[in-house]
Structures are given as C-alpha cells and as structure tokens.
Amino acid sequence: MIKMSVLASGSSGNATYVESDKGSLLVDVGLTGKKMEGLFQQIDRKIEDLDGILVTHEHVDHIKGLGVLARKYKLPIYANEKTWERIHQADKNIPLDQKFIFNPYETKSIAGFDIESFSVSHDAVDPQFYIFNNDYKKLSIITDTGYVSDRMKGMIHGSDCFVFESNHDVDMLRMGRYPWKTKQRILSDMGHVSNEDAAYAMSDVITGSTKRIYLSHLSQDNNMKDLARMHVSQILNQHDIDTNKEVLICDTDKEIATKIHTL
C-alpha cells in the first residue's frame, strides 16, 4: 500500500507526502516551516511522525523550510553528496547527525519503501528524483526536468501513479512577460517540461497499471490548470489512453494539499 498527497506544487514551493504501512516520508520542503505545518493539518498528519525528508535539489522552491523542519523535528535528511554541499551553503546550521547520503541510481529501504533515485536534466548541481515501491505498488515523482530521457522513462515506466511536471504552455511562455534569458532557460534541456512534453513522455510510460497522474510544478505565469489538463488529455487520447476511465489526470495546487490517495 502507498498513500500520498501532493502538499504543494509550483514555483512558489514543492512538497509531497508519501506513506506506507510502516512509515512516512516527505519529498522536498519548498515552503516555510509554518506553511508546512498548515499543509500537514490539511491532510490530518503530523510532521513529528515522519521518518525522514528526501531532497531532490537545492533550488529554494524545494528546500525553503528544510532547515527549520530539520531542527524542530530532528528528522533524518537524505540528499546526494553534491546537493548536500549546496544545502550546507544555504543553511549552515543543519545538524550533521541528521545528514544521510542518497546518491543517484541507488536503492534504499526507508519507512517501508524501496526507494530508487535517478538523475534528471535541470539547472541544479545534481538534481535527482525518486521512485517509491511498496507491496507491488509504484509511485514516481519527477517535477523539475528539461526533458525526459529514455533512461528516466525506463525507470518510471508502468508506475501506478505519477507526480509529473507539466510546467508551462509553450505559447504562453513565448508571448509572456519573462525576459528572453529566462524564457530560454525554461525552454532548454536544463529547464522544465511543457504540457506537451509531459504528455508525450507520459504516453511512453503509462501502462495498464497506471491509474493516476498529478500534473505538477505548473508555472503561475505561463500555465493554467484547465489548459494543462486539456492539453495532456488530448495528447494521451491521441495515443489511445482513455483519460475519462483508465487514467485520471489530477491537479495540484501551490497551497492546497491534494486529498490523501491510496495506490
């Protein structure tokens, strides 16, 4: 059994809660400690019950509340070596006895899960995301990548549930108010995937096991929930994936946690 909730998602902060029958974990702490406590209240869980925090990369929308939560609740923190260097630069006071190394392409057993890590293409020092396996259920989280490689697809293939980046609508981004350099960064292989990119990648990794996709990390300026859902559904439908019956496309929000879902 896996239970999960996308607590918050978007450029203003990311955090996802995962739970097995043996424990629970948080992936990223991209909001303030206070906001994180509010999000845990929304899903009727307690931060002190967590078995640890997994960090994907050092961007502030993923680690903003990390130090505060770590000190207050004394939680073990897992990140790869290069990311740890950046975390220490951002927050000098993270207790070293809470530091654990989780490098790319390792598998670790934590809180009842077998967790696999994999590298992504994004402009951080060594960004990685995670796949949670428990009791023949598989949840893949990937919310910051410029493109989805065949190696990534091979690893996340056939997940029961995906938390998947659907960052921007390409036309909205092109016509929008961002400076040219920022647009280039987002559109590059080291930036974020668009609604279309996400859908085409999804069409390669969805199998009969896949029941649900949470579209995540939506840009506040260059995307809309309805638009993202519509574009992704259209492209999946073209690939004979029925988004009315077989695979549910779900929204995420920057401040409202998704209801606890059981895989």
Ligand SMILES: [Zn+2]
């Ligand atoms: Zn990032």
Ligand SMILES: [Zn+2]
């Ligand atoms: Zn991010």
